[in-house]
Amino acid sequence: MTDDISKIKLCNRCKKEKSIDEFRIYHTDTFYYEGTLKYHYERYDYCKECEPKKICSKCKEEISLFDFYKTNKYIDGRTAWCKKCIDDYYEENPDEKYKWNKDYHKYYYTKNRERILANNRKYKRKKKQEKLKRIRREAKKNKKKEIAKTN
Ligand SMILES: [Zn+2]
Numbered sequence: 001m002t003d004d005i006s007k008i009k010l011c012n013r014c015k016k017e018k019s020i021d022e023f024r025i026y027h028t029d030t031f032y033y034e035g036t037l038k039y040h041y042e043r044y045d046y047c048k049e050c051e052p053k054k055i056c057s058k059c060k061e062e063i064s065l066f067d068f069y070k071t072n073k074y075i076d077g078r079t080a081w082c083k084k085c086i087d088d089y090y091e092e093n094p095d096e097k098y099k100w101n102k103d104y105h106k107y108y109y110t111k112n113r114e115r116i117l118a119n120n121r122k123y124k125r126k127k128k129q130e131k132l133k134r135i136r137r138e139a140k141k142n143k144k145k146e147i148a149k150t151n
């Protein structure tokens with residue numbers, strides 16, 4: 001993000017130069033790096049005023065798309081209720097939140113299936129090698145014991 005140096009950024013929609021703080025930082029992609037989940041962050045091209053908006057079907061307020069959770073259930077990729085309405089709802093209905101989390105994990109898994117499987121294979125191979133080493137070590141130790149006994 002080279003534009004951070006100047007602290008000024010041009011909005012791609014209203015074409016006004018604004019302070020960098022007027023542009024939201026959001027994560028565009030998730031990836032694994034050395035076994036941990038990392039996020040790739042970027043600053044949005046539109047200032048906060050120009051962000052795409054959507055009307056929450058619960059509180060009926062028109063707010064930024066970023067204030068809606070991501071989902072695979074709707075065409076625009078966002079939930080029908082805003083984050084605040086969803087958070088409030090799940091606070092009152094914790095069982096529902098569990099169900100929603102499960103759905104989200106399923107969605108994440110199908111989207112990142114190949115990557116997750118590759119990581120799992122790597123992990124399994126490592127575990128297998130460790131197990132083999134341990135078995136060999138044990139076998140060596142036992143052999144020594146056997147020799148000691150017979151002598
Ligand atoms: Zn703007």
Ligand SMILES: [Zn+2]
Nearest residue numbers: 056059082085
């Ligand atoms: Zn709402």
